[in-house]
Amino acid sequence: MVERTAxxxxxxTLPRGNGSLSLGSGAFEGPYDFRSRFEDGAETNPEELVGAAHAGCFSMALAAELDRAGYDPEAVETAATVHLEEGDDGWTITRSHLDTEVAVADVEDEEFQAIAETAKENCPVSRALGGVEKTLDAALR
Structure with a gap:
């Protein structure tokens, strides 16, 4: 079992306070506040970090799935957009949209789309986001 910390x-208070987030590895430490989370502030926020985790996890899973199918990916570049919406019962992450471009030779688009969908459904962060809608736009370079 692998464990990671943050x-x-x-x-x-929530509207006037501030804080900091850090990764156990020491690779990132940054400030966050109300404006960066619920408005348009300059600092980071938890949803941005969820997006980074989802994009990174999916990129690795897609590379693995392509390799398993006999293809040799040169590069996988993924952006994630995490949607935070206020509902009757509070704030909820409702969707994580992945937008990926992949450099890989000799794969037809139809097969590539199926492989990308498998990676989206099976990467560990997608599984952790079980109640969140996950969408994907995948393109070959």
Whole structure:
């Protein structure tokens, strides 16, 4: 079993407070606040980090699925857009949209789309986001 850690600190009330997020590996530490999460602030936010996790996980899963199918991907570039919406019962991550471009030789688009869909459904972060709609636009370079 592999375990990874992260840490968050929050100071003050929700609308006027601020905090910091850090990864256990030390690869990232950054501030966050109300504006960066619910408005248009400059700092990071939890949803942005979920998006980075989903994009990274999916990219690795897609490379693995392509390799398993006999293809040798040169590059997988994925952007994730995480949707945070306010509903009657509070704020919820409702969707994570993946937009990926892949450089890989000799694969037909129909097969590529099926492989990409499999990667989207089976990467560990997609599984962790079980109640969240996951959508994908996949293109070959």
């Amino acid at each position: 840490r968050a600190t929050w100071n003050g």
